[in-house]
Amino acid sequence: MTEQPTRICILGGGFGGLYTALRLNELPWRKSEQPEITLVDSRDRFLFSPFLYELLTGELQTWEIAPPFEQLLQNTNIRFCQQVVTAIDIEAKEVQLSEGEALTFDYLVLAMGGETPLDIVPGAAEYAIPFRSIEDAYRLEERLRLLEASDQDKIRIAIVGGGYSGVELACKLADRLQERGRLRLIERDDRILRSSPNFNREAAQRALQQRGVWVDLETTVQSIEASTMALEYRQQVDPIPVDLVLWTVGTRISPIVQSLPLKHNKRGQVLTTTTLQAVEHSEIFALGDLADCKDAEGQQVPSTAQAAFQQADYAAWNIWASMTGRPLLPFRYQGLGEMMTLGTDDATLTGLGIKLEGQMAHLARRLIYLYRFPTLDHQVRVAFNWITRPLQDMISPPVR
Ligand SMILES: Cc1cc2nc3c(=O)[nH]c(=O)nc-3n(C[C@H](O)[C@H](O)[C@H](O)COP(=O)(O)OP(=O)(O)OC[C@H]3O[C@@H](n4cnc5c(N)ncnc54)[C@H](O)[C@@H]3O)c2cc1C
Numbered sequence: 163m164t165e166q167p168t169r170i171c172i173l174g175g176g177f178g179g180l181y182t183a184l185r186l187n188e189l190p191w192r193k194s195e196q197p198e199i200t201l202v203d204s205r206d207r208f209l210f211s212p213f214l215y216e217l218l219t220g221e222l223q224t225w226e227i228a229p230p231f232e233q234l235l236q237n238t239n240i241r242f243c244q245q246v247v248t249a250i251d252i253e254a255k256e257v258q259l260s261e262g263e264a265l266t267f268d269y270l271v272l273a274m275g276g277e278t279p280l281d282i283v284p285g286a287a288e289y290a291i292p293f294r295s296i297e298d299a300y301r302l303e304e305r306l307r308l309l310e311a312s313d314q315d316k317i318r319i320a321i322v323g324g325g326y327s328g329v330e331l332a333c334k335l336a337d338r339l340q341e342r343g344r345l346r347l348i349e350r351d352d353r354i355l356r357s358s359p360n361f362n363r364e365a366a367q368r369a370l371q372q373r374g375v376w377v378d379l380e381t382t383v384q385s386i387e388a389s390t391m392a393l394e395y396r397q398q399v400d401p402i403p404v405d406l407v408l409w410t411v412g413t414r415i416s417p418i419v420q421s422l423p424l425k426h427n428k429r430g431q432v433l434t435t436t437t438l439q440a441v442e443h444s445e446i447f448a449l450g451d452l453a454d455c456k457d458a459e460g461q462q463v464p465s466t467a468q469a470a471f472q473q474a475d476y477a478a479w480n481i482w483a484s485m486t487g488r489p490l491l492p493f494r495y496q497g498l499g500e501m502m503t504l505g506t507d508d509a510t511l512t513g514l515g516i517k518l519e520g521q522m523a524h525l526a527r528r529l530i531y532l533y534r535f536p537t538l539d540h541q542v543r544v545a546f547n548w549i550t551r552p553l554q555d556m557i558s559p560p561v562r
């Protein structure tokens with residue numbers, strides 16, 4: 163009697179889940195061992211989030227930074243399921259999906275990332291726009307076009323959260339709006355980019371200053387309304403007029419992950435072993451933003467695409483090793499550095515002793531990210547477009 167193939171269910175098709183699926187697919191499976199790999203995501207396309215800002219300035223297009231899963235997974239043995247995960251029953255080894263389907267699994271990979279907390283300030287859920295997904299970028303694009311088409315002299319935008327996303331977004335919007343823009347970056351800490359290398363933080367501070375972005379430090383948002391927001395600084399509350407509020411305050415773990423009967427940390431991230439297995443559940447792997455992982459050297463793995471990208475290799479290998487009786491490998495995180503875009507054709511890069519800023523960093527960042535794209539097919543498509551773009555623009559100049 164033929165045995166059922168081992169079922170590997172991967173929840174979340176981002177840097178952790180999609181790259182785990184692709185690495186699993188590339189492993190040298192014996193015919194008799196070939197598993198059934200199912201990747202589940204609520205969206206129809208992967209988002210290369212570091213390039214999300216480039217949509218706002220027209221530097222890149224949606225198809226380049228967010229290729230459909232169907233395109234990425236063609237010629238693989240990976241089945242894609244576009245549905246929302248609504249419940250996960252670990253004991254029954256079953257995942258409930260939004261359209262009523264249920265998936266059973268032998269191995270489960272938790273890679274559903276995080277979400278932006280909008281319920282921490284009155285009015286944020288109604289009036290503030292997060293910047294995490296393609297839908298967020300499209301919503302922002304629509305509001306920007308309405309404001310640009312209006313007869314308003316100035317366009318007043320407040321960006322709440324002076325971390326990476328807030329700073330990169332501020333620089334891009336400043337370059338798009340030029341003199342019409344009045345941008346304000348609001349940060350509750352006493353400095354922006356707290357965890358950044360000094361070189362990158364100083365480059366970002368210069369970029370914000372050169373673009374006239376006003377930075378409010380030690381400042382929090384007390385409330386938001388349709389065209390005003392109340393800022394609190396040293397117990398003083400002041401209302402300011404605003405046309406648009408963007409919400410880049412960091413990441414929260416979703417309730418569906420926090421409610422799983424697994425070990426969690428105070429933030430609700432799933433605690434894992436160095437082999438990326440959920441503590442006390444060797445059949446469950448967790449990686450990316452939703453996981454709290456210390457690597458083989460005991461270093462805390464950061465919640466970044468860089469880390470999830472590296473973890474994916476180990477998650478795939480360790481599932482294969484579990485199924486084929488090989489030793490599992492403890493994850494070794496290699497912090498290669500950090501890159502940030504600081505407007506159109508401007509960036510900063512710190513890595514392995516190399517420090518770059520300006521156009522060189524911008525070019526290096528583009529090339530490195532191109533190299534990090536999920537498939538060779540997509541890398542070639544995008545590279546060809548980048549090489550021929552000047553010619554395309556000569557033939558038909560882009561309309562903004
Ligand atoms: C604008 C922006 C820029 C960034 N730039 C960088 C950068 O330059 N460098 C860097 O290292 N990091 C960067 N990051 C952080 C990086 O995106 C995350 O750390 C990384 O994506 C985490 O990978 P992940 O696989 O854990 O989650 P994600 O990549 O977020 O993937 C999670 C996936 O799960 C899906 N999902 C979630 N819940 C469900 C559900 N219930 N049902 C079905 N599907 C679900 C989502 O649709 C998503 O596709 C950036 C983040 C943002 C928002």
Ligand SMILES: NC(=O)c1ccc[n+]([C@@H]2O[C@H](COP(=O)([O-])OP(=O)(O)OC[C@H]3O[C@@H](n4cnc5c(N)ncnc54)[C@H](OP(=O)(O)O)[C@@H]3O)[C@@H](O)[C@H]2O)c1
Pocket residue numbers: 282322323324325326327328330348349350351355356381382383410411412413464465466467500501502503
């Ligand atoms: N270029 C890159 O490498 C890059 C780009 C984007 C994102 N990422 C990664 O993705 C993750 C999310 O990035 P992010 O920029 O969204 O978040 P982040 O790096 O956590 O920054 C969020 C910032 O907002 C501040 N903040 C939180 N709540 C606030 C409030 N109510 N009012 C004012 N300020 C508030 C935080 O201050 P506190 O520090 O006090 O909480 C923090 O400085 C991070 O892990 C980051 O490493 C990396």
Ligand SMILES: C/C(=C\Cc1cc(O)c2ccccc2c1O)CCC[C@H](C)CCC[C@H](C)CCCC(C)C
Pocket residue numbers: 212467468471498499500501511512513514516522523525526529530534
């Ligand atoms: C910081 C670097 C890589 C880490 C890294 C950062 C991310 O944001 C990611 C996001 C998603 C997936 C992966 C990553 C990720 O791995 C870059 C390190 C820089 C090198 C050490 C130095 C590179 C030098 C350039 C190649 C010089 C080329 C200059 C010329 C203009 C082309």
